Amino acid sequence: MVYFFVILAKIRKNTVLSINPKQFSLEKAVAFDTCAVGFPAAVSVLLVSVSIAVLNGLLLGHEGGNILSAAYGVTSKCGTIALHISIGIAQGVMPLIGFSYGAKNYKRVHQVCSLSFKILWVFSIAFLIVVQLMPEAIAGVFTPHAETIQVAATFMRCWSWCVIGMSLFNMYNSVFQAVGKWKTSLLLAVLRLGIIFTVLSFVMDALWGVTGLMWVQAVTDTLSFVIAAVLYARFKQSVIREAAEAPAPVSAPQTRNRVIAISREFGSGGRTIGKEVAAKLGIPCYDSEIIEKISAETGFAKEYVEQYGESAVSDNLYNNALAGRTYDGQSDADKLWLAQTEVITQLAEKGPCVIVGRCADYILREAADCLSVFIHASDEKRAERIVSVYGQREEAPAERLREKDKKRKAYYELYTGTAWGEADNYAICLDSGVLGIEKCAEIIGNLY
Structure with a gap:
């Protein structure tokens, strides 16, 4: 907090950002705009906690539940690395997408999104390869317990297949937030962890037991990624139509005014x-x-x-x-x-x-x-x-x-x-x- 106060103090003469109490407002438009952008992100964070609780609860119901829960804890810590890196990339480009879209510079929106997706593809595939090759070594960083390491390694190999879908899903969600499609962003957040993950957890537990629970995150993020990609494709087509329908740049009149x-x-x-x-x-x-x-x-x-x-x-x-x-x-x-x-x-x-x-x-x-x-x-x-x-x-x-x-x-x-x-x-x-x-x-x- 102190760090941000220092930054605000340094840039106060060159920015419209302000923490002056005189600027505080509860006008409906101001409050709504703020909540519309932040609410989907808040719900996403909440649902991450809910999903962890659901999976932990189901794992504890099986034989050796404590070991399974510990292995999941190790796996989720490893997953946090991938999750936060992908979120960092996706949220980092949100402002760039936002101002380009707001200025109707659709070419730049496409360029920023395209580059971001390429970066996330490379990152997620590299992360997947590393986890598949050395899960025991990664698990050993978090715990010295041999049995937990063995179970966590199996868990990681199944779980890590979610990284590609999760990374690209986070990017799609950030795009919708950046361009003001907060309802779509909220829908995707609730759909992914609030509905798909919860339903699949119980279904896959019933059908395949512990193995099903190890794969539930990968299946959830793959399905969520496909749904987000479809919605993004529809959004992209609407942008293309809007750009096509926009009036052409005005040329000089026939009088050739200089x-x-x-x-x-x-x-x-x-x-x-x-x-x-x-x-x-x-x-x-x-x-x-x-x-x-x-x-x-x-x-x-x-x-x-x-x-x-x-x-x-x-x-x-x-x-x-x-x-x-x-x-x-x-x-x-x-x-x-x-x-x-x-x-x-x-x-x-x-x-x-x-x-x-x-x-x-x-x-x-x-x-x-x-x-x-x-x-x-x-x-x-x-x-x-x-x-x-x-x-x-x-x-x-x-x-x-x-x-x-x-x-x-x-x-x-x-x-x-x-x-x-x-x-x-x-x-x-x-x-x-x-x-x-x-x-x-x-x-x-x-x-x-």
């Missing part, structure tokens, strides 16, 4: 260059106007839109993924991104213009006539500019530059999947520190 999209490093003068280019060409330059339109359409405060419309909450990908996600899989940042995309597309449709920042170069990449520009400069030139022009404090300006650029880079890569500031992604890159503001504006104007 739009100039300017991305820039903090302190490079990109905003000033954009305004000068627009003035020279007699076309509008959209910057603060975008903030006002997004604020009006979404209800977000202008200050929030200005701060997070092109800068991530953190320069850390994982922190961004965890920021304020609701049961529909979207965070406030996702909703802001979607609104921003719509506003920028509408402005480009209206006619020729200059748009500064906010990933406009990526949003308008399908436009027939969009000139994408990246403005950069040396740290020394930019530090000098933010002090003299922006009125920033003179202490540690280089640190301020790095902080802003990291968050812009993180935001860009988070929502576009491409590298911010990489020359291949732009039609032209200009060094305003070498060329000067006026020359950069002149070059861009001549290319219009």
Whole structure:
């Protein structure tokens, strides 16, 4: 607990996460969203305890029940290793799936899921092989009792066949939690250990005795995995249909309006260059106007839109993924991104213009006539500019530059999947520190 308080204290200026009592809320929407995400996980943990109690009770009813129960204890300890590693992988990618799904970046959802399933396949097969080859050695780590080791080794060889199904089941369940399908996640949790395991325990005990109980976990997780895979396939098809039905990216109108999209490093003068280019060409330059339109359409405060419309909450990908996600899989940042995309597309449709920042170069990449520009400069030139022009404090300006650029880079890569500031992604890159503001504006104007 102290560790997490320390982390919160360190990141408090760069995150929306808060433990301030003033932020405490019992609003229905807030409480429901929280419980909807957490309840399936809570039920899963509870049912693990119930399943252990059920199996232990049945084993104790057989001859040599104490040895059987001890052997099961050793097996379950070994199983905990596999269980927690698979859960760690599955829960670790939940935020990545959540923000990609919330931003309607279905390609990235597929990539994250695909990689995770591959990792879990490799891990579970490797774990299965190790247990099959050396169960006595593993059991000996937990107990010196020879008879218990012998029974536990047999138990492990049967039990370990559950690892593949269990690992993949945990991944499927995490996907449903991440995308807000909490009812499906809850259904799977209850079905696996609350119904399938309990019913099979009594049935297999009645039919095959101790041997049946040794195999019950493997059969349960295999059946649960198949059911989860079917539900996941249905979900995947619905996502494919949603992506197919989504409106195609807006291309430039037939009039071939030319739009100039300017991305820039903090302190490079990109905003000033954009305004000068627009003035020279007699076309509008959209910057603060975008903030006002997004604020009006979404209800977000202008200050929030200005701060997070092109800068991530953190320069850390994982922190961004965890920021304020609701049961529909979207965070406030996702909703802001979607609104921003719509506003920028509408402005480009209206006619020729200059748009500064906010990933406009990526949003308008399908436009027939969009000139994408990246403005950069040396740290020394930019530090000098933010002090003299922006009125920033003179202490540690280089640190301020790095902080802003990291968050812009993180935001860009988070929502576009491409590298911010990489020359291949732009039609032209200009060094305003070498060329000067006026020359950069002149070059861009001549290319219009």
